[in-house]
Amino acid sequence: MSQISKNEISQLDEASQIELLKFVESENAKAKLQSSIHVFTDICFKKCVPSISSGGVSPTESTCLTNCVDRFLDTNIFVVNKISRSMQK
Amino acid sequence: MAFSLFGGADKKDATAGTSSGDSTSANSIKENLQAQILQEIALTNATELISKISNNCYEKCILTPGSSLSAVDTACLDQCSEKYIQAWNIISRRYLARVQSESKS
Numbered sequence: 319m320s321q322i323s324k325n326e327i328s329q330l331d332e333a334s335q336i337e338l339l340k341f342v343e344s345e346n347a348k349a350k351l352q353s354s355i356h357v358f359t360d361i362c363f364k365k366c367v368p369s370i371s372s373g374g375v376s377p378t379e380s381t382c383l384t385n386c387v388d389r390f391l392d393t394n395i396f397v398v399n400k401i402s403r404s405m406q407k
Numbered sequence: 408m409a410f411s412l413f414g415g416a417d418k419k420d421a422t423a424g425t426s427s428g429d430s431t432s433a434n435s436i437k438e439n440l441q442a443q444i445l446q447e448i449a450l451t452n453a454t455e456l457i458s459k460i461s462n463n464c465y466e467k468c469i470l471t472p473g474s475s476l477s478a479v480d481t482a483c484l485d486q487c488s489e490k491y492i493q494a495w496n497i498i499s500r501r502y503l504a505r506v507q508s509e510s511k512s
Contacts, residue, residue, distance in 0.1 A: 326436045326440075327436075327440075329432070329433065329436065330433050330436060330437060331433055334433050334434070334436075334437045337437065338437055338440060338441070341441055341444070342444065345444060345445070345448060348448075349448055349451070349452075351502070351503065351506070352452055352499075353455070354502065355495065355498055355499045355502055356455050356456070356459060356495075358498050358502060359459065359491070359494055359495045359498045359499075360459050360462075360463065362494065362498060363463055363490075363491055363494050364463065366494070367467075367490060367494065369467070370464075370467050370468060370483050370486050370487045370490065372486060373485070373486040373489045373490065374489065374490065374493060375490055375493040375494055375497065379490075379494075380497055383494055383497045383498055383501075384497060384498075384501045386498075387498050387501045387502050387505070388501065388505065391502075391505060
C-alpha cells in the first residue's frame with residue numbers, strides 16, 4: 319500500500335476533503351475510547367484477577383471488572399466536581 | 408474469536424469499493440487513505456493489547472524466571488491471555504454503555 323502523499327490530498331475535491339476530515343475526526347474519537355479501554359482493562363485486571371487458575375473470566379471476576387470501571391468513572395467525576403468547586407471559591 | 412479490535416472487517420469494507428469501480432481517481436485516493444488510516448489504527452491497537460498482555464501476564468505467570476519457559480509457564484500465559492482479552496471485552500462493553508447513557512442524560 320502506498321504512503322499518504324500531500325500531492326494526492328491536494329488533488330481531492332472539496333467534498334472529498336471534508337469527508338476525509340470527518341472520517342479522521344470520527345476515527346480519532348473511536349481511538350480515544352479504545353485507548354481508555356486499554357487503561358481501564360490494565361487497572362481492573364490487576365485489581366480483579368488475583369491469580370490465573372482457569373482460562374475464562376469467572377462470574378465473580380466479571381462483576382468485579384464491571385464495578386471496577388464504574389467506580390473508576392465515578393471517582394473521576396467526583397474529582398472533577400471537587401476540583402471545580404474548589405476553584406470557584 | 409470475533410475480534411473487532413483489530414478492525415479487520417472494517418478495512419475490507421472500506422477497500423471493497425475501490426477494487427470494484429475505481430470510477431474516479433478522487434474516490435480511490437480517498438478510499439485508499441481511509442483504508443490506510445484504519446489499518447494504522449488497528450495496528451496501534453494490536454500493539455497496545457500485546458504490550459498490556461505481556462506486562463500483566465509476565466507479572467502473574469513468571470514468578471521466578473528460569474532458563475526457559477516451562478510447560479506450566481506457557482499454560483499459565485495461555486490462560487492469562489485468554490482472560491485478559493475477555494476482561495477487555497467486558498470492560499469495553501461496560502464503558503461504551505456508560506458513555507452512551509451519560510451522553511443522553
